[in-house]
Amino acid sequence: MAEIGIVVGEARPERIQFLAKDVVRVGEFVRADTVDGKVLYLVESSKLESKLLSKVGDYITAVEAREASKVNPRDTVRYCTARAVGLVEEILNGRRVYPTLPPDPGTSVFLAEDELLKRIFYNNSKEWVAIGKLLRRENVTVSVNLNKVASRHLAILAATGKGKSNLLALIAKRIAEKNGTMIILDYHAEYYDLKIKKVKFVPPRINPRYLDSEELADMLDIRSDATKQRDLLRRVYSKDVAKSPDFWGTLKGKLEGCANNEDEDFQTRATASRLLEIIDRGLAIKGKIFDTEAESPLNLIEPNKINVLDLSELTETQAQIIVAHYLTEILNDRKNAIFKKNSRFKSPVVIAVEEAHTFIPQDRSSRCSDVLARIAREGRKFGVSLILVSQRPCKLNADVVSQMGSFAISGITHPRDQSFVMEVTDEVSTELGATLPSLNTGEMILAGQWVTVPALVKVYHVEEKHMGRDLDAVELWAEEASVGRKNISTEELIRL
Amino acid sequence: MTLKQFFERAKLLKQKLQEEESSERYKEWVDRAKDVWRHYRPKEVKKKIAAIDSGWNYRTYCGFYLYAIRAMAVTPSSEIVIEPVVEVDILPMEAEGSGVNPELYMKSIAECYEHDLASRASNLSDVVLVDGSILARLNEKRILNRVKLFKEYAVYVRPLRNSKNILFISKYSQDRSLVGGALGDVYYINKATRGIGYTEPITTEKDGLVVSVFYMRLSENSDAIHVEVPAIIDSEYVKSVIDALYSTAVKGYPYALMVAHEMASVPNDLIDMISEVVGLSVLPTAREVLEVG
Numbered sequence: 001m002a003e004i005g006i007v008v009g010e011a012r013p014e015r016i017q018f019l020a021k022d023v024v025r026v027g028e029f030v031r032a033d034t035v036d037g038k039v040l041y042l043v044e045s046s047k048l049e050s051k052l053l054s055k056v057g058d059y060i061t062a063v064e065a066r067e068a069s070k071v072n073p074r075d076t077v078r079y080c081t082a083r084a085v086g087l088v089e090e091i092l093n094g095r096r097v098y099p100t101l102p103p104d105p106g107t108s109v110f111l112a113e114d115e116l117l118k119r120i121f122y123n124n125s126k127e128w129v130a131i132g133k134l135l136r137r138e139n140v141t142v143s144v145n146l147n148k149v150a151s152r153h154l155a156i157l158a159a160t161g162k163g164k165s166n167l168l169a170l171i172a173k174r175i176a177e178k179n180g181t182m183i184i185l186d187y188h189a190e191y192y193d194l195k196i197k198k199v200k201f202v203p204p205r206i207n208p209r210y211l212d213s214e215e216l217a218d219m220l221d222i223r224s225d226a227t228k229q230r231d232l233l234r235r236v237y238s239k240d241v242a243k244s245p246d247f248w249g250t251l252k253g254k255l256e257g258c259a260n261n262e263d264e265d266f267q268t269r270a271t272a273s274r275l276l277e278i279i280d281r282g283l284a285i286k287g288k289i290f291d292t293e294a295e296s297p298l299n300l301i302e303p304n305k306i307n308v309l310d311l312s313e314l315t316e317t318q319a320q321i322i323v324a325h326y327l328t329e330i331l332n333d334r335k336n337a338i339f340k341k342n343s344r345f346k347s348p349v350v351i352a353v354e355e356a357h358t359f360i361p362q363d364r365s366s367r368c369s370d371v372l373a374r375i376a377r378e379g380r381k382f383g384v385s386l387i388l389v390s391q392r393p394c395k396l397n398a399d400v401v402s403q404m405g406s407f408a409i410s411g412i413t414h415p416r417d418q419s420f421v422m423e424v425t426d427e428v429s430t431e432l433g434a435t436l437p438s439l440n441t442g443e444m445i446l447a448g449q450w451v452t453v454p455a456l457v458k459v460y461h462v463e464e465k466h467m468g469r470d471l472d473a474v475e476l477w478a479e480e481a482s483v484g485r486k487n488i489s490t491e492e493l494i495r496l
Numbered sequence: 497m498t499l500k501q502f503f504e505r506a507k508l509l510k511q512k513l514q515e516e517e518s519s520e521r522y523k524e525w526v527d528r529a530k531d532v533w534r535h536y537r538p539k540e541v542k543k544k545i546a547a548i549d550s551g552w553n554y555r556t557y558c559g560f561y562l563y564a565i566r567a568m569a570v571t572p573s574s575e576i577v578i579e580p581v582v583e584v585d586i587l588p589m590e591a592e593g594s595g596v597n598p599e600l601y602m603k604s605i606a607e608c609y610e611h612d613l614a615s616r617a618s619n620l621s622d623v624v625l626v627d628g629s630i631l632a633r634l635n636e637k638r639i640l641n642r643v644k645l646f647k648e649y650a651v652y653v654r655p656l657r658n659s660k661n662i663l664f665i666s667k668y669s670q671d672r673s674l675v676g677g678a679l680g681d682v683y684y685i686n687k688a689t690r691g692i693g694y695t696e697p698i699t700t701e702k703d704g705l706v707v708s709v710f711y712m713r714l715s716e717n718s719d720a721i722h723v724e725v726p727a728i729i730d731s732e733y734v735k736s737v738i739d740a741l742y743s744t745a746v747k748g749y750p751y752a753l754m755v756a757h758e759m760a761s762v763p764n765d766l767i768d769m770i771s772e773v774v775g776l777s778v779l780p781t782a783r784e785v786l787e788v789g
Contacts, residue, residue, distance in 0.1 A: 051758075052746065052751075052754070056746075060715075060716075060717070061746060061747050064715060064744075064746045064747065065746050067743065067744060068572065068744050068745075068746050068751035068754075071572050071573045071744065071751075072572060072573050072574050072751075072755060073573065073574065074574040074755070075574075
């Protein structure tokens with residue numbers, strides 16, 4: 001293979017700079033020899049400059065300089081920086097070992113051969129699944145390690161429209177192919193028409209007996225500042241209500257007793273009446289969520305399937321309460337499985353949290369942030385892993401994100417989000433981070449333990465996943481209008 | 497304290513210049529420049545162009561100085577026309593009062609190399625451009641007589657005689673012989689004209705070398721440049737030079753000379769590296785001994 005550049009400037013073991021003969025794109029893989037052996041590098045920045053045109057200060061001079069520059073090949077400088085991703089021989093043996101010395105200045109830089117990249121990125125052993133192609137080499141398939149996803153957690157951090165839900169659907173599809181168990185916490189009903197095999201749509205269900213009075217108040221949409229209503233609910237929501245065969249009847253009976261009790265003050269009686277109205281309204285609107293007979297929320301979730309839990313009709317707090325209960329149960333169930341006790345999930349469970357910043361916000365704790373943090377810390381031991389999905393990384397709890405072993409990143413434009421990403425993963429440098437906004441839909445940086453080495457990847461498009469795209473409003477309006485016209489007969493049109 | 501004095505002086509100077517520009521004699525000089533200027537609409541003609549330039553740098557040590565000189569002949573596309581000349585050496589300073597300092601000495605040697613390269617390149621190229629003025633060079637090098645070096649310098653000038661395709665180009669000419677104003681001719685030409693054009697060549701003689709002198713402007717609204725050709729030429733020749741150079745000129749300056757300048761320069765980091773290779777970097781330089789700490 002022909003030399004494409006020469007190492008110049010200050011070279012370090014982890015990073016080199018080289019002057020290139022021709023254009024070298026960010027995301028390309030190059031190699032150079034060091035004393036330790038051949039090293040694979042990922043091109044993180046590529047700068048193209050005309051020395052002459054850099055100095056001009058007006059349009060006419062720029063026109064003249066452009067013509068002059070055209071005839072002088074020395075005038076155009078192509079300057080690249082590349083980060084070492086490991087010694088080639090070690091990568092081929094499945095280890096990521098970094099060089100201890102940089103290449104000598106003047107060392108030749110070569111494009112990494114397709115065959116070499118295929119050996120590095122494609123793996124057909126059972127724990128690996130194909131997920132896309134290298135962005136700069138369309139003939140090189142990239143595999144990721146599902147075992148790492150199922151044990152060391154994954155964060156998908158990308159701007160809206162960059163392919164977060166497509167990647168999650170692809171992971172779900174691959175997990176389904178491997179007979180795995182996955183739960184997608186679907187906050188915006190993005191997966192309701194996911195058409196992959198083994199998908200199961202699960203309506204959220206919760207047994208109100210397992211809720212404390214504050215959670216019950218939240219689930220019934222009692223305002224957080226309605227302290228009198230909450231206080232009264234706490235007073236009447238006793239153990240005998242929780243154990244009563246007729247949960248709602250007993251609870252309402254107690255409140256009716258209050259409302260009609262002449263000994264109670266006027267305010268309490270009025271509050272009891274208002275609570276009764278709220279409960280009736282709550283049961284009318286969200287009655288399906290409450291299942292007073294359910295032993296565990298897990299009964300509806302099926303092992304070895306992709307379970308999509310639709311949280312779209314719940315408020316933020318309600319969704320957090322439901323998630324907290326589900327995840328606590330799952331973690332306990334998996335602990336039982338590990339300790340050979342009775343359990344529903346005999347094998348690891350992957351939990352995908354869409355809109356993760358809603359559930360583990362940075363600046364406050366949520367109803368489910370404790371259990372999510374616990375899974376992030378301890379889940380690996382019990383076979384419960386997280387896939388956090390968010391378009392605002394900096395709004396995520398940094399402690400939880402720091403537990404993520406793998407990352408898929410794309411299209412992050414906000415500087416705070418960019419710096420957050422660089423803080424939590426040392427594999428995305430400032431230079432590489434600068435390319436994030438320019439990535440197109442489906443183009444992502446994959447980093448961490450689930451890939452052999454970090455890479456820019458064009459993720460496969462999942463045809464079975466339709467939601468997540470913007471609605472074609474104009475088409476939908478036209479469709480609706482044409483449907484409307486069909487209902488009007490010619491005679492009716494003439495009459496009009 | 498001194499800053500205030502500087503700015504007061506600067507304000508006075510501005511006033512003086514404004515008075516000068518509204519004077520009768522200034523108008524006469526500008527009119528004279530307008531009279532001698534010939535507008536020209538160039539036609540692009542492809543010619544083989546070579547540009548010559550040199551660079552030098554030095555480091556002074558106790559009792560001697562280390563110098564490096566590089567002279568290049570290149571095309572606008574950075575190709576080497578003739579093998580470059582490179583010289584690295586050490587020399588003691590000339591005796592006090594001789595007037596020959598390291599700068600003058602190196603400049604003289606570099607110019608000798610430039611003249612040699614220009615002479616040889618003239619056989620291989622249609623137009624050979626050299627950065628500078630041959631007349632100014634000859635004037636300045638008179639001082640070399642004091643150390644008996646002028647004859648040696650002249651040896652390298654001699655082959656340039658009657659070389660019609662060698663052009664000495666000055667961007668900041670101080671020549672006042674054409675307009676005869678208080679400032680250089682090019683100042684009045686730039687005040688009087690802005691279009692592409694030239695002045696008729698005028699022939700002069702210096703140390704046995706016949707030189708034709710003219711001004712030309714290669715692109716509109718740029719500064720005119722001063723040109724010397726060591727031969728007798730006419731205005732048709734001047735037009736042919738503009739035709740050959742205008743299409744690749746940047747801000748009115750031939751691009752080939754920019755390339756030659758870039759490639760020939762000996763920057764500070766290079767002379768420091770050379771000093772290291774020679775093994776002199778451990779010695780204090782003249783500048784370092786002035787530094788305390």
